[in-house]
Amino acid sequence: IVRKLDELEVSFSNGKSFPANVIGNDPYSDIALLKIQANDKNDSISLIPIEIGDSENLKAGQFVLALANPYGEYPSITEGIITSERSSLGGGRWGGITNNIVITDARLNPGYSGGPLVDVEGKMIGLNAAYVSSRGIAIRASKVRNITDQLAKYGAIKIAYLGVVTDEISLPREVGAQLEPSQEEGLMVLSVEKDTPAKKAGLLLGDIIIGFDDQPIANIHDLRRQLLNQDVIGKSVKLAIIRGEKKSEITITPRESSGSN
Numbered sequence: 266i267v268r269k270l271d272e273l274e275v276s277f278s279n280g281k282s283f284p285a286n287v288i289g290n291d292p293y294s295d296i297a298l299l300k301i302q303a304n305d306k307n308d309s310i311s312l313i314p315i316e317i318g319d320s321e322n323l324k325a326g327q328f329v330l331a332l333a334n335p336y337g338e339y340p341s342i343t344e345g346i347i348t349s350e351r352s353s354l355g356g357g358r359w360g361g362i363t364n365n366i367v368i369t370d371a372r373l374n375p376g377y378s379g380g381p382l383v384d385v386e387g388k389m390i391g392l393n394a395a396y397v398s399s400r401g402i403a404i405r406a407s408k409v410r411n412i413t414d415q416l417a418k419y420g421a422i423k424i425a426y427l428g429v430v431t432d433e434i435s436l437p438r439e440v441g442a443q444l445e446p447s448q449e450e451g452l453m454v455l456s457v458e459k460d461t462p463a464k465k466a467g468l469l470l471g472d473i474i475i476g477f478d479d480q481p482i483a484n485i486h487d488l489r490r491q492l493l494n495q496d497v498i499g500k501s502v503k504l505a506i507i508r509g510e511k512k513s514e515i516t517i518t519p520r521e522s523s524g525s526n
Contacts, residue, residue, distance in 0.1 A: 267297045275301050276337060289416035293493065294404060295378075295394065298416040315381055318388030320367065320405040325350050329369050330383050331393050331401060335376025345371030345401060352405065364490050365408035367391040371401040415495075423495040426522030428461020429454050429468060433484050436473065440510055444475065450483040451475040451507065466504065466517035475512070476505030492519065 267273060273285040283301045290297035301312075327347045334340055349368045367382060373396040382391035382403040391403030415422050431452035441448050451473040457463045474482050477491045482505075491497065497519050504517045 289420040333377040333380035425519035473507040
């Protein structure tokens with residue numbers, strides 16, 4: 266949303282409003298970092314940040330509260346429990362970030378996106394993001410901190426770049442059954458750009474990408490998650506592919522880019 270706005274204003278429960286600047290934003294997680302500006306020297310801003318809880322050791326059945334201020338009109342709360350200790354959603358069922366998440370049964374009504382998910386001590390363990398298949402999805406607080414730290418330092422999220430255009434396809438049954446573990450889908454390479462990591466690695470038109478750095482790749486969201494890991498920038502990693510109905514591996518060294526592939 267903030268990418269389309271030239272002027273921003275942040276309002277508080279005491280009725281005060283302040284202009285704000287966008288330090289940076291990450292369109293994939295839909296998180297933006299804002300800097301609030303005081304109107305003048307006499308108009309001070311006193312903010313108490315929410316305490317961050319442990320979002321790395323969550324347990325199924327753990328009680329949570331989803332907090333929000335829908336449309337800026339009134340505070341609102343829903344409750345629930347963590348329904349799964351999984352930290353990712355497979356299959357691209359939701360277009361946003363699908364790893365480092367918290368899955369709960371707390372209902373996220375319209376206007377809840379961007380509000381905190383807190384534990385019984387009122388500590389933030391996630392940032393509410395979406396409501397999918399009767400499940401509340403929140404980005405883990407540790408991931409939010411990582412994103413905002415990068416935005417504060419760079420003004421953007423560093424993304425690894427390969428230099429390919431791909432499309433999701435279903436693997437031939439006999440090919441997918443030979444993989445360990447078995448896999449039904451992959452990404453077919455439709456084009457390889459010049460002077461890119463993919464070109465230097467020898468990736469060819471028609472190759473099917475099925476793995477990246479020992480992680481399975483079944484769809485564009487799987488690949489996107491791997492490219493969002495800035496640790497792979499400049500690092501030689503294994504790219505598992507299907508070429509001529511045979512599995513093989515090539516070594517590729519992603520470089521930094523603001524692009525998606």
